[in-house]
Amino acid sequence: MALRPAFLASLVAVAMLWVTAQALAEAIEVRPFNDPVTERRYQDLTATLRCPKCENQAIGDSNSPIAADMRERVYEQLQGGRSDKEIVDFMVQRFGDYVLYNPRLEGRTVLLWGLPGALVVVGxxxxxxxxxxxxxxxxxGLSAEEQARVDALINRERSE
Incomplete structure (x- = not known):
């Protein structure tokens, strides 16, 4: 009889470990890279591009389907030999400037870049x-009469 609770506890523990392992396997994307430089570029790009659906979250950290699609596009373009600039330009063209954490300095973003400096100068x-x-x-600030009264009080304090 004593074996039965221990056996049930073991089954529950194994089931929990299996479910956890399955969840981690689904959350972690494994992508084969030819060299560590390309893998590093992938990591950098997925950390610098923002998910359009998530609020202030990089595509490398997001679990949303659109972020997964964006990671896939980055991977495909890296494997295709595109430069980082070409990949970023493609993402901006497809998703807009919102995907950039640091917007480019252009005519329409001058206010965005210049306003903080202008506010500091005005302040x-x-x-x-x-x-x-x-x-x-x-x-x-004092009239002649007020100044005379202040001088009289100061002189009176000194003489006492």
Missing amino acids: ALSLWLLIRSRRRAQVG
Whole structure:
């Protein structure tokens, strides 16, 4: 009788390991590469291209069907001898600029690239003008009568 619970526990453990192994086998894509340089290029490209369906996730990290399709296209084009630029250009043409984590500097993206710098300059200029105006207000802020009263109070404190 004591063997029965141990046997059932063993069966459950084996079943859990088998299910886990099947899930991992489906999640991991194994692609044959001719050399480690091409494999590294594949890894770099799949890490720098964004999945159009997922929010801020690279195609190499995404499990969505469109990301799998994009990885397949990258692999096929690498095997076809295309350069990284040609592959990225193909992906941009097919899926749009959204697939690039770092959009290219073009006429329509100048605002995207220039706005942060312009905001820093405007902020620094505003801060400088604010500080300058406050300093000017402090220097000439008292009337002659108020200045005389302040001087009298200071002199009275010194004499006591």
